[in-house]
Amino acid sequence: MLTLLGKVCDMISARGVHKSFGSATVLDGIDLDVSVGEVVSILGSSGSGKSTLIRCMNGLERLDGGRITIDDFDVSNPKQLAEARKRSATVFQLFNLYPHMTAVENITLAPIQVLKIPRAQAEAEARALLDSVGLGARSDAYPAQLSGGQRQRVGICRALAMKPRYLLLDEITSALDPEMTAEVLNILAQLARTGTTMVFVTHEVEFARTISSRIVFLDKGRLVVDLPTNDFFASGGGMANPRIAQFLAKMRKD
Amino acid sequence: MKFDLTILAPHVPFLLKGALLTAEACALALVGSLIIGLLVAALRTSSSPILSRAAFIYVDLFRNIPFIVQLFFFFYGLPEIGIYIDAFTTGVIALSIAGGAFSSDVIRSGILAIDTGILEAAEVSGLSKPVIFRKIVMPIALRTSVRPLGSVFINLVLTSSILSTITLNELTGSAKIVASDTFRPFEVYAVLLIVYASLTYLISLAIGSLHRRLNRDRMPDVA
Amino acid sequence: MMRYTSFTSYDFILLAQGLGVSLALFAVTTLIGLLIGTTWAIVRFYRVPVLTPLITFFAELLKNSPVLVQLFLVFFGLPALAKINVTPVEAAVITLSGNTAAFIYVIAVSAIESIGRDQIESARVFGLTRWQVLRHVVAPQAMAFAVGPLTGLLVNQLQVTSLISVIGVVDLTKIGNILNLRTLKPFIVWTIVGGLYYVTAKLIALGGARLEKRLRAHTAWKGL
Ligand SMILES: Nc1ncnc2c1ncn2[C@@H]1O[C@H](COP(=O)(O)OP(=O)(O)OP(=O)(O)O)[C@@H](O)[C@H]1O
Ligand SMILES: [Mg+2]
Numbered sequence A: 001m002l003t004l005l006g007k008v009c010d011m012i013s014a015r016g017v018h019k020s021f022g023s024a025t026v027l028d029g030i031d032l033d034v035s036v037g038e039v040v041s042i043l044g045s046s047g048s049g050k051s052t053l054i055r056c057m058n059g060l061e062r063l064d065g066g067r068i069t070i071d072d073f074d075v076s077n078p079k080q081l082a083e084a085r086k087r088s089a090t091v092f093q094l095f096n097l098y099p100h101m102t103a104v105e106n107i108t109l110a111p112i113q114v115l116k117i118p119r120a121q122a123e124a125e126a127r128a129l130l131d132s133v134g135l136g137a138r139s140d141a142y143p144a145q146l147s148g149g150q151r152q153r154v155g156i157c158r159a160l161a162m163k164p165r166y167l168l169l170d171e172i173t174s175a176l177d178p179e180m181t182a183e184v185l186n187i188l189a190q191l192a193r194t195g196t197t198m199v200f201v202t203h204e205v206e207f208a209r210t211i212s213s214r215i216v217f218l219d220k221g222r223l224v225v226d227l228p229t230n231d232f233f234a235s236g237g238g239m240a241n242p243r244i245a246q247f248l249a250k251m252r253k254d
Numbered sequence B: 001m002k003f004d005l006t007i008l009a010p011h012v013p014f015l016l017k018g019a020l021l022t023a024e025a026c027a028l029a030l031v032g033s034l035i036i037g038l039l040v041a042a043l044r045t046s047s048s049p050i051l052s053r054a055a056f057i058y059v060d061l062f063r064n065i066p067f068i069v070q071l072f073f074f075f076y077g078l079p080e081i082g083i084y085i086d087a088f089t090t091g092v093i094a095l096s097i098a099g100g101a102f103s104s105d106v107i108r109s110g111i112l113a114i115d116t117g118i119l120e121a122a123e124v125s126g127l128s129k130p131v132i133f134r135k136i137v138m139p140i141a142l143r144t145s146v147r148p149l150g151s152v153f154i155n156l157v158l159t160s161s162i163l164s165t166i167t168l169n170e171l172t173g174s175a176k177i178v179a180s181d182t183f184r185p186f187e188v189y190a191v192l193l194i195v196y197a198s199l200t201y202l203i204s205l206a207i208g209s210l211h212r213r214l215n216r217d218r219m220p221d222v223a
Numbered sequence C: 001m002m003r004y005t006s007f008t009s010y011d012f013i014l015l016a017q018g019l020g021v022s023l024a025l026f027a028v029t030t031l032i033g034l035l036i037g038t039t040w041a042i043v044r045f046y047r048v049p050v051l052t053p054l055i056t057f058f059a060e061l062l063k064n065s066p067v068l069v070q071l072f073l074v075f076f077g078l079p080a081l082a083k084i085n086v087t088p089v090e091a092a093v094i095t096l097s098g099n100t101a102a103f104i105y106v107i108a109v110s111a112i113e114s115i116g117r118d119q120i121e122s123a124r125v126f127g128l129t130r131w132q133v134l135r136h137v138v139a140p141q142a143m144a145f146a147v148g149p150l151t152g153l154l155v156n157q158l159q160v161t162s163l164i165s166v167i168g169v170v171d172l173t174k175i176g177n178i179l180n181l182r183t184l185k186p187f188i189v190w191t192i193v194g195g196l197y198y199v200t201a202k203l204i205a206l207g208g209a210r211l212e213k214r215l216r217a218h219t220a221w222k223g224l
Helices: A052-057 A080-085 A103-113 A118-134 A148-160 A178-193 A204-212 A227-232 A244-251 B006-044 B049-064 B068-082 B088-114 B116-126 B129-146 B144-164 B171-182 B187-215 C010-047 C051-063 C068-082 C088-113 C117-125 C128-168 C172-183 C186-223
Strands: A011-021 A024-036 A038-045 A063-072 A088-091 A166-169 A196-202 A214-219 A223-229
Touching: A011 A052, A011 C051, A011 C186, A024 A052, A024 A063, A024 A196, A024 A223, A038 A052, A038 A088, A038 A204, A038 A244, A052 A063, A052 A166, A052 A196, A063 A080, A080 A088, A080 C128, A088 A148, A088 A223, A088 B116, A088 C068, A103 A118, A103 A148, A103 B187, A118 A148, A148 A178, A178 B049, A178 C010, A196 A204, A204 A244, A214 A227, A214 A244, A214 B006, A223 A227, A223 A244, A227 C051, B006 B049, B006 B088, B006 B144, B006 B171, B006 B187, B049 C186, B068 B144, B068 B187, B068 C128, B068 C172, B088 B129, B088 B144, B116 B129, B129 B144, B144 B171, B144 B187, B144 C068, B171 B187, B171 C068, B187 C051, B187 C068, C010 C088, C010 C128, C051 C088, C068 C088, C088 C172, C117 C128, C128 C172, C128 C186, C172 C186
Parallel strands: A038 A196, A038 A214, A088 A166, A166 A196
Antiparallel strands: A011 A024, A011 A063, A214 A223
């Protein structure tokens, strides 16, 4: 937010991000800032590069150009990546829970190993988190013993246990049926109310509208619109862009 | 001469001693093969081309050369370079090295079968590579490989009979002595055949139950 | 004495002879094993009573016991029991053939089972006899299925032949023993012997892979 001696703090900042796979350009000069306290939803049709952008932010993909910093730590710099990763946490579309660990063990692994939190404390925090998402009774269950919605709630707890400044979420409900989707979205709404910063890739347009402070729209690897939520949905705003109007019409039909 | 098992009765304690030696050698070699297997599997799946190439060459060599040749290589070769170890130790080392080659192949496919998403989740949470290997890759690969590793272990037990050729009086070695003492080789070796087969059968039962126990969390419980 | 412990060109002839003996026994016992093993599998395909469970038991026994013990049973045990004379080579042929047969049997059974009951049954409905079904429906498909596992088995059985040196057959490993004793250079001797086995195993694997590719191409073409 504030620029001090050329330093940008308290935000995820993407500048001119380029990424290609072979000859296909997937991200084509993305500029995006997400400040602490914001909920930014990323919309865009399939293949527009949303997941790739998230994967560049958490260092799973190497940038081919441009720069992403998290609180000033450059994710392309191997020495700073670890620090950048400590500040963000990711929730995945397919949960990616560790199958051989219970819910509590899934949640406590990184806090114990990376943040060096004592095991007893980490476990108490994990159980409290699970309680808060209504899974207190399933704390010692293995992923295979949980429903999809329950697994994703564990996935969210696992991310939150790292006390991240930024939560990166990539279509975390698209593998769930409507009922389970509601379970998970409720938790996100709760998180948004408590001021958790989120970068939220989703196809749930209506939900994005209710929780986001800003909406950005990706099209073929370009960031074509970046507007406050109300402006995005106003007829003169994002809707003025025919690609977006088309996209929203299609989403509403589904 | 007719088939008569009673003549074996007085030799049972001696044979049991041999069986115990077989059990000890196999238990130690099992541990050795698992350690080597894990290490080599880690190297083979590592991102360094040199390390994975070296690991592949080790596996390829020790899988394609008869165990008895490997055993003689160590048994006769080590003293030549000034390493004097007894037959038992030599046998355990040779079994571990050969078993390690087979185990590493099994463990490697266990590693390659791990969902990459799980590894990415571990990576972005900031876990270091060694921790990811120890806490996530290794346990998942091992528990999915219990059955094939069990087959490797059964083969190890059968192969251990070859240790009798380097003067080790394990089960087969003791049986050889009993056979020549009693002049009843048919009875002795027939019984030995059944003993080995029963032993491997018991081991395969144990492996089955170990597999079920390690993977019990995959069975949905009604809680 | 110095000259005695050093290698001579004659040693290479010895090694070649040993390799020849190993390969000859490998080839012969593989053929016999193939014959017996498939016969067993056919007996099972016909669901012959009494014989089928007997064969299964026998195959399991052979698969799950050390070849060395089987070898001792035939070489030392048979003569003592039946008062017959068994030479080392005979004992080797009997044991290795039987052992190979047991593994072939298992491969053949799973190859036949891979074809699926419905295919066999529908062929039977067309009025084919069980033998015709076996020849024209089961055998070609089972063969393509079995080449992969067979190659693995053969590479393994080549190594198993090394055990016959223990009962005195002068195969490659026995030559290794002889040279080891004479030259007192175990590292060199066993490296050479191991190298020869390795190269042979690789050639077998290569041949198997080629054959598999050809059979695969053949069945794929037929499927069009
Ligand atoms: N590892 C990869 N190798 C090659 N191409 C890839 C790879 N990952 C993504 N792509 C390509 O990059 C483009 C963008 O993919 P991305 O997953 O970022 O899209 P998305 O916006 O998340 O789509 P969706 O809504 O379907 O999840 C796609 O065309 C995809 O095929
Ligand atoms: Mg995506």
